[in-house]
Amino acid sequence: MENLLHELLRRSAERYADRTAVEDGDRCLTYAALEARSNRMANLLASLGVSRGDRVGLYLDKSLESITGIYGIMKAGAAYVPLDPRAPAARLAYIAADCDLKVLISGLEKAGSWAGLLEHDAPLEAIVVANTDALGPEEEVVGVKLLTGRDVDQQSDTDPAVRCIDQDLAYILYTSGSTGSPKGVMLSHLNALTFVRWTVERFGIGSQDRLSNHAPLHFDLSIFDLFAASAAGAAVVLVPAEVSVFPVHIRDFIEQKRITTWYSVPSLLSMLTLRGGIQKDEFPLLRTILFAGEVFPTKYLRQLMGLLPHVEFFNLYGPTETNVCTYYPVPPISAERTEPIPIGWPIDDVEVFAVTDGGTLAEPGELGELYVRGTSVMQGYWGDAERTDRTLVRDPIRGELRDPVYRTGDLVQQNEDGGYRLLGRRDHQIKSRGYRIELGEIETAIYAHPRVVECAVLAVPDPMVTNRIKAFVVGRDGVSPKDLARFCAERIPNYMIPEQIEFVQTLPKTSTGKIDRQALMTAL
Amino acid sequence: MIEDAIRKFIAEELSSNGLGESLADDYPLLDRQVIDSLGLFQLVGFLETEFGVEVDDEELVPGNFGTIGDIARLVDDKRA
Numbered sequence: 045m046e047n048l049l050h051e052l053l054r055r056s057a058e059r060y061a062d063r064t065a066v067e068d069g070d071r072c073l074t075y076a077a078l079e080a081r082s083n084r085m086a087n088l089l090a091s092l093g094v095s096r097g098d099r100v101g102l103y104l105d106k107s108l109e110s111i112t113g114i115y116g117i118m119k120a121g122a123a124y125v126p127l128d129p130r131a132p133a134a135r136l137a138y139i140a141a142d143c144d145l146k147v148l149i150s151g152l153e154k155a156g157s158w159a160g161l162l163e164h165d166a167p168l169e170a171i172v173v174a175n176t177d178a179l180g181p182e183e184e185v186v187g188v189k190l191l192t193g194r195d196v197d198q199q200s201d202t203d204p205a206v207r208c209i210d211q212d213l214a215y216i217l218y219t220s221g222s223t224g225s226p227k228g229v230m231l232s233h234l235n236a237l238t239f240v241r242w243t244v245e246r247f248g249i250g251s252q253d254r255l256s257n258h259a260p261l262h263f264d265l266s267i268f269d270l271f272a273a274s275a276a277g278a279a280v281v282l283v284p285a286e287v288s289v290f291p292v293h294i295r296d297f298i299e300q301k302r303i304t305t306w307y308s309v310p311s312l313l314s315m316l317t318l319r320g321g322i323q324k325d326e327f328p329l330l331r332t333i334l335f336a337g338e339v340f341p342t343k344y345l346r347q348l349m350g351l352l353p354h355v356e357f358f359n360l361y362g363p364t365e366t367n368v369c370t371y372y373p374v375p376p377i378s379a380e381r382t383e384p385i386p387i388g389w390p391i392d393d394v395e396v397f398a399v400t401d402g403g404t405l406a407e408p409g410e411l412g413e414l415y416v417r418g419t420s421v422m423q424g425y426w427g428d429a430e431r432t433d434r435t436l437v438r439d440p441i442r443g444e445l446r447d448p449v450y451r452t453g454d455l456v457q458q459n460e461d462g463g464y465r466l467l468g469r470r471d472h473q474i475k476s477r478g479y480r481i482e483l484g485e486i487e488t489a490i491y492a493h494p495r496v497v498e499c500a501v502l503a504v505p506d507p508m509v510t511n512r513i514k515a516f517v518v519g520r521d522g523v524s525p526k527d528l529a530r531f532c533a534e535r536i537p538n539y540m541i542p543e544q545i546e547f548v549q550t551l552p553k554t555s556t557g558k559i560d561r562q563a564l565m566t567a568l
Numbered sequence: 569m570i571e572d573a574i575r576k577f578i579a580e581e582l583s584s585n586g587l588g589e590s591l592a593d594d595y596p597l598l599d600r601q602v603i604d605s606l607g608l609f610q611l612v613g614f615l616e617t618e619f620g621v622e623v624d625d626e627e628l629v630p631g632n633f634g635t636i637g638d639i640a641r642l643v644d645d646k647r648a
Contacts, residue, residue, distance in 0.1 A: 130601070280609035286598065286630065288605055288610055289598065289603065289605045289630075290605075290608065290628050290630065290631065290633075291605075291628060292625055292626055292628055292631070311605075311606065315606075315609060316608075319609070319612075319625050319628055320625065321624075321626055329590060379624055392572055393646055477606060485595065508606070508609065509606055538601070543581070
C-alpha cells in the first residue's frame with residue numbers, strides 16, 4: 045500500500061466508484077470519473093515531458109478541472125503549484141521562474157493573463173486549457189504550446205503508474221516572504237497524509253460526509269477539504285467565490301448543499317454569525333466546524349456555538365510549513381471570557397514544544413517560541429537552502445536527534461493541562477483575514493516606487509480580521525496614495541495592499557536610526 | 569448625492585487597487601471584486617451610520633450591492 049495522496053483517490057474510486065467526489069455548482073464528478081479523468085490528465089502531462097520530481101502550475105478558478113488537475117499532476121509524479129488566480133502577473137511569473145514551471149494547467153477565464161506571465165519571464169512551454177475543447181486565434185500565445193480538454197480526452201484513462209515514494213513533493217505553496225519575494229513551502233505526500241489521516245480519524249469523516257471547500261487551492265486549508273474527502277470517500281463541495289461575499293448565501297449554501305463539515309478562516313464565520321440570519325439549531329446536518337488561520341474573536345465564536353449547539357467546533361493551528369500541528373476542541377465558552385481560545389494539543393505523530401530566549405525548554409507558564417517536530421513538517425523552502433537552514437534546525441534541546449524541527453516564530457505559553465496558548469510573533473509576520481503576510485514584503489513593493497523615499501507598514505489590530513494594514517510613506521513630488529495603491533496592485537496580491545496609505549513628512553527614528561515602529565503605533 | 573457619498577467611501581476605504589473616484593454608477597463592483605466579504609461589512613456599516621438606515625441580513629444580496637446605483641437604490645428604498 046503506497047503512502048501517496050493520489051492513492052487515496054485510487055482506493056476510493058475502487059470502493060466508492062459511483063459516489064460523488066467533487067461538486068461544483070450543478071456539475072459533479074464521481075470517484076470513478078475523477079480517477080479516470082485525472083489519469084488522462086497525467087498521461088497528457090507525461091506526453092508533454094512532465095516526469096517525477098517536476099513541478100506543474102495550476103492557474104484557473106477553482107472548479108472540477110482544477111481538482112482533476114491536482115490529481116493528474118501528482119499521478120504524473122510531479123508536485124502541483126497552485127497559483128492565486130487573482131494575483132498580479134509579476135508575482136506569479138516570479139513563482140513560475142522560481143520553481144521552473146514549464147507546464148501550466150489553466151482555464152479559458154485566465155486566457156487574458158498568459159501573455160503577462162511570459163512578459164515577466166515565466167519559463168512556460170505548454171498550457172493545458174482544461175475547461176474548453178477549442179481555442180480561438182485570439183487565445184494564441186507566441187512560443188507556448190496550447191492544449192485543451194479535447195487533448196485530455198484523447199489520452200488513455202489508465203494510471204501511468206509513475207513510481208513515487210511518500211517523501212516526494214506533492215505540492216509547493218507560496219507564502220509571503222520577508223525579503224520581498226514569496227517563498228515556496230515544499231510539502232511531501234507524507235507531510236500531508238500525516239495531517240489528513242489524523243483528521244479522518246479524529247473528526248470521524250465517512251463516505252456519507254459532505255465537506256465544504258471554501259479556501260482557495262493556494263491556501264493550505266484546502267488540503268483537508270480535498271484529501272480528507274478522498275481518504276474517506278466523502279464529497280467535497282466547492283464554495284463559489286461569489287457565495288462567500290454574502291453571509292446569507294453562505295448560510296443557504298451550507299443548508300442547500302447539505303454540508304456536514306465546514307472549514308474556513310474565522311473571519312468568514314464571524315460574518316456568518318453577525319449577518320447570516322442564522323436561527324437557533326440551523327443546519328441540522330452540520331456536525332463539525334473547523335477553523336484555522338487566525339484568531340476567532342471569542343465573542344463571535346461563543347455566539348455561533350450558542351446558535352449551533354449540535355455542532356462540534358475545533359480550532360486548528362499550524363503554519364503552512366507544518367500543515368496543522370495542534371488542535372483544540374472548543375468546550376462551551378463562559379459568558380465572561382474575552383481571552384482568545386488556546387491552540388491546544390499536538391495532532392498524532394507530531395510533537396510541539398516551546399524554547400525560551402535562554403535556549404531552555406519552556407516550563408508551563410513560561411514564554412517560549414514554538415517548535416514542531418514530526419512527519420507533518422515541510423521539506424524546506426524551494427531553492428532557498430539558507431532560509432531552510434534558519435527554520436528547519438537541529439532540536440535545540442535534544443541535540444542527539446538528527447531529524448530537523450521547525451521553528452515557527454510564534455510565541456506561546458503552555459497551560460497546566462499541557463495545551464498551548466498563542467501569544468504573538470517574534471518578527472514582522474502578521475495575519476489578516478487568515479492570510480499570512482510579511483510586512484517586509486509590502487514595504488519592498490512600496491519601496492520599488494521610484495518616488496518613495498521611506499516607508500513603514502504597520503498592522504493595526506482589528507477584532508474582525510485580526511489586522512488591517514496601514515502604510516506610512518515619505519514620498520517625493522506628486523505621488524498620491526492612489527498611485528501607490530495601483531503600483532502595489534501590480535506587485536502584490538490584493539489582501540496585502542495597505543488599506544490606508546498615509547503620506548508623512550518624516551518617519552520617527554529610534555536612537556540607532558531605525559524606523560521607530562513603536563512610536564508610529566502609538567501615534568495611531 | 570447618495571451615489572457620490574458611496575463612491576467616495578468605496579474609493580477611499582475599499583478600493584485597495586487604486587480604482588479611485590472615477591467609478592461609474594454601473595461599474596460591476598462584485599464581478600471586479602471591488603467589494604469582498606469584508607468590504608461588504610465596512611460598506612454596510614457606512615450606509616447605516618451615514619444614511620441612518622438599517623440593512624437587514626436578508627438584504628445583503630448581490631442585487632443590492634452589484635453597482636453603486638444598486639446600493640443607492642437600496643438606501644433610497646429604505647429611507648422612503
